[in-house]
Amino acid sequence: MNILFAYKMAIQSIIDNKIRSLLTMLGVIIGVSAVIVAVGFAEGSMQTITNKVEGMGSNTVTAYITSRSATSGVTMEDLEKLDKDNDNIVSIAPYIIKTDIVKSGKNSKNTYITGTSSNYEDVQGTTVSSGRFINDNDITKSLKVAVIGTAVENELFPTEDPIGKEISINGVKFTVIGVMGAVANGAEGTDDDIVLIPITVAQRVLKISQITTFMVSASSKETVDLVMSQVQNFLYKIYNDDSKYIVFSQEAILSVLGDISDVMSLVLGSIAAIALVVGGIGIMNIMLVSVSERTKEIGIRKAIGATNKDILVQFLIESLVIAGIGGIIGIIIAILIIKFGIGSTGLIEPVYSIPWIIAAFTICLTIGIIFGLIPANKAAKLNPIDALRNE
Amino acid sequence: MINLQHVYKIYKLGNNDVYALNDISLEIKQHEFVSIIGPSGSGKSTLMHILGCLDVPTKGKYFLDDIDVSLKDDQELAYIRNKKIGFVFQGFNLLPKLTAIENVELPLIYSNISQKERTQKAIEALSKVGLENRLYHKPTELSGGQQQRVAIARALIGNPPIILADEPTGNLDSASGVEVMELFHKLHEMGNTIILITHDSNIAKQASRIIKIMDGKVQE
Ligand SMILES: Nc1ncnc2c1ncn2[C@@H]1O[C@H](COP(=O)(O)OP(=O)(O)OP(=O)(O)O)[C@@H](O)[C@H]1O
Ligand SMILES: [Mg+2]
Numbered sequence: 001m002n003i004l005f006a007y008k009m010a011i012q013s014i015i016d017n018k019i020r021s022l023l024t025m026l027g028v029i030i031g032v033s034a035v036i037v038a039v040g041f042a043e044g045s046m047q048t049i050t051n052k053v054e055g056m057g058s059n060t061v062t063a064y065i066t067s068r069s070a071t072s073g074v075t076m077e078d079l080e081k082l083d084k085d086n087d088n089i090v091s092i093a094p095y096i097i098k099t100d101i102v103k104s105g106k107n108s109k110n111t112y113i114t115g116t117s118s119n120y121e122d123v124q125g126t127t128v129s130s131g132r133f134i135n136d137n138d139i140t141k142s143l144k145v146a147v148i149g150t151a152v153e154n155e156l157f158p159t160e161d162p163i164g165k166e167i168s169i170n171g172v173k174f175t176v177i178g179v180m181g182a183v184a185n186g187a188e189g190t191d192d193d194i195v196l197i198p199i200t201v202a203q204r205v206l207k208i209s210q211i212t213t214f215m216v217s218a219s220s221k222e223t224v225d226l227v228m229s230q231v232q233n234f235l236y237k238i239y240n241d242d243s244k245y246i247v248f249s250q251e252a253i254l255s256v257l258g259d260i261s262d263v264m265s266l267v268l269g270s271i272a273a274i275a276l277v278v279g280g281i282g283i284m285n286i287m288l289v290s291v292s293e294r295t296k297e298i299g300i301r302k303a304i305g306a307t308n309k310d311i312l313v314q315f316l317i318e319s320l321v322i323a324g325i326g327g328i329i330g331i332i333i334a335i336l337i338i339k340f341g342i343g344s345t346g347l348i349e350p351v352y353s354i355p356w357i358i359a360a361f362t363i364c365l366t367i368g369i370i371f372g373l374i375p376a377n378k379a380a381k382l383n384p385i386d387a388l389r390n391e
Numbered sequence: 392m393i394n395l396q397h398v399y400k401i402y403k404l405g406n407n408d409v410y411a412l413n414d415i416s417l418e419i420k421q422h423e424f425v426s427i428i429g430p431s432g433s434g435k436s437t438l439m440h441i442l443g444c445l446d447v448p449t450k451g452k453y454f455l456d457d458i459d460v461s462l463k464d465d466q467e468l469a470y471i472r473n474k475k476i477g478f479v480f481q482g483f484n485l486l487p488k489l490t491a492i493e494n495v496e497l498p499l500i501y502s503n504i505s506q507k508e509r510t511q512k513a514i515e516a517l518s519k520v521g522l523e524n525r526l527y528h529k530p531t532e533l534s535g536g537q538q539q540r541v542a543i544a545r546a547l548i549g550n551p552p553i554i555l556a557d558e559p560t561g562n563l564d565s566a567s568g569v570e571v572m573e574l575f576h577k578l579h580e581m582g583n584t585i586i587l588i589t590h591d592s593n594i595a596k597q598a599s600r601i602i603k604i605m606d607g608k609v610q611e
C-alpha cells in the first residue's frame with residue numbers, strides 16, 4: 001500500500017470522527033502552544049531586559065577596583081593619560097562611591113554618595129533635567145556643590161524646587177545645583193537614588209582617597225573589546241595583579257544575559273514539553289479505543305490482502321497526522337497568544353522563537369509516532385478471524 | 392488446486408478440546424462449483440477460514456496450487472489472500488465509511504495498483520454485478536442485495552481464481568438471493584472456482600458438487 005493513500009485514509013478517518021479527533025488533538029495542541037508560549041515569554045522578557053541594558057549606553061567599559069591599598073591606586077592624572085593615549089576612548093568618568101546619609105532640614109535619606117567628574121553625563125548617557133551638572137571649575141576649586149537624583153529629590157524636597165537649597169553629608173553643607181533626569185522612574189537603589197558631588201570634594205568628605213570605579217566610553221560598539229583590553233593593561237601596570245580589579249563591558253553583561261535567557265528557555269520549554277508528552281498519551285488512549293472499535297475493519301482489510309505492515313502503517317500514519325494537525329493548530333494558537341496576549345501588554349517583547357517552534361513540532365511528530373506505535377502494533381497483530389467474528 | 396489432508400482445527404476451552412474440524416481431507420479442482428453444507432456449529436466457517444488462508448490448521452496439511460500453506464508467513468499469506476482468493480461474507484463486511492467504488496477497489500490498493508487503473512477496474516467490476524449506477528453510494532444507502540453485490544464485485548476485482556462465499560444469501564430475501572446466486576453461476580461460467588458455504592439445501596443443490604459436513608467431519 002502506498003503512503004500517499006495511507007495519508008488520504010488517515011485524513012478521511014479524522015474527518016469521519018471530527019469531535020473525537022479534535023479531543024485527541026487537544027493535548028498536543030496545548031502541549032505545543034505551551035512550549036512555544038513559555039519560550040516566547042522567556043525570550044521576550046530577556047529581550048526586554050537586554051534592550052534596557054543596551055539603552056544604558058552600550059559602548060561603555062566599567063572597571064571596579066577591589067584593592068583597598070592606601071599607597072597605590074588610580075589617580076585622576078592616570079585616567080587623563082589613559083584617555084589621551086587611546087584614540088578609541090571617548091571619555092572617562094571616575095567614581096568614588098559610598099552609601100551615606102544625606103540631610104535637608106528634617107528630611108534625611110540613605111543614598112549613594114558619588115564623587116565624579118564632568119564626564120559623568122557623557123559616559124552614562126544622561127543629563128540634568130534642571131539646573132546644571134558639575135563642571136571642571138567645581139572640581140579644581142573643590143566647590144561644595146551637589147547634583148541629586150530624582151529618588152533623593154522626592155525624599156528631601158517633596159514639595160519645593162531643590163535648586164539652590166542646602167543639603168548636608170557628614171556634617172558638610174552642599175548647595176544643590178542640579179537634578180538628574182530620571183532613568184529608572186525614581187526607584188530606590190537605582191541610578192536615580194544618587195547624590196553626585198565633585199570627586200575632589202568626595203575624597204575629603206567621604207575619606208576615600210582612591211578612585212574605586214571608573215567608566216570608559218568607547219568610540220563605537222566595535223572598539224569596546226579593544227578598549228576593554230586597554231583598560232585591563234592599564235590596571236595591570238598599576239597593580240601587577242589581575243585579582244585586584246574587575247573590568248567588564250555592557251557586551252559582557254549582554255552575553256551573560258543571553259546565557260540566562262537560554263537556560264530560562266530550556267527550563268520553561270522542558271516543563272511545557274511535559275504537557276506534550278501528556279498529549280501523546282492522550283493520542284495513545286484514543287488510538288487504542290479506535291483500534292478496538294475498528295477490529296472488524298482491520299479483519300476485513302486483512303481478508304482482502306492487507307499485510308500486518310499495511311495495518312501498522314495505516315494506524316501509525318493516523319496518529320502521526322493527528323499529532324501533526326494538532327501541532328500546527330498549537331503553533332497558530334501560540335503565535336496568537338504571543339501576539340495578542342503577551343505583545344499587547346507592552347511590557348514584554350513578543351518573540352517567536354523559530355528554532356523552538358521547529359523543535360516543538362518535531363517533538364510533537366515524534367510523540368505521535370512513539371505513542372502511535374503501541375496501538376498500531378496492536379492493530380497489526382490482530383488475528384484476522386477474531387477480527388472478522390467481532391460484530 | 393485445493394487439497395486438504397487430515398486437517399484438524401482444535402480449540403482449547405479450559406480442559407475441553409473443541410474439534411471444530413476433525414480429520415478433514417478433501418480435494419477441489421479448478422473450475423469446480425462446490426457447496427459445503429452442514430448444520431450450525433458443524434465447522435463450515437472454520438473450514439472456509441482455513442481454505443481462505445485466514446487461519447491455519449492445528450494439524451494436517453493444506454496445499455493450495457501445490458504450495459504448502461503452513462510454510463508461509465503472514466506477509467505471504469496476505470499476498471495469497473490478495474491474489475488468489477475473493478471472499479464473500481454473510482454479513483457483507485463492507486467498510487461503512489467508504490463508497491461502493493472505494494470498497495471495491497480496496498484489494499487493488501494492497502497490491503499497489505495505480506489510482507487510474509483501480510477506478511477503471513472497480514467500475515468494470517461494479518458493472519458486472521449490475522451496480523454501475525450506484526458507484527458513489529455508501530453501504531447504508533444500498534439494499535442488502537446491492538451490498539452483497541458490491542462485496543462480490545470486491546471479491547472478483549483482482550480476478551482471483553477462487554471465490555469463497557460464506558452464507559452469501561443468509562441475510563438476503565429470496566429475490567436478492569436468487570440474483571446473487573445468478574452472479575455466482577456467471578462467475579463459474581467465466582472460469583472461477585466457486586466454494587459456497589450454506590446450510591440451505593436448495594442453494595447447495597445449485598452447485599455441481601455438494602460436500603456435507605457434520606461435527607467437523609466430512610459425511611459421504
Ligand atoms: N475461537 C473459537 N474458540 C472456541 N471454539 C470455537 C472458536 N471458533 C469456533 N469455535 C467452535 O467451532 C465450531 C465450529 O464453528 P463454525 O463457526 O465453523 O461453525 P459454522 O458451521 O460456521 O456454524 P454457522 O452455520 O452457525 O455459521 C463451533 O462449535 C464453535 O463453537
Ligand atoms: Mg459460519
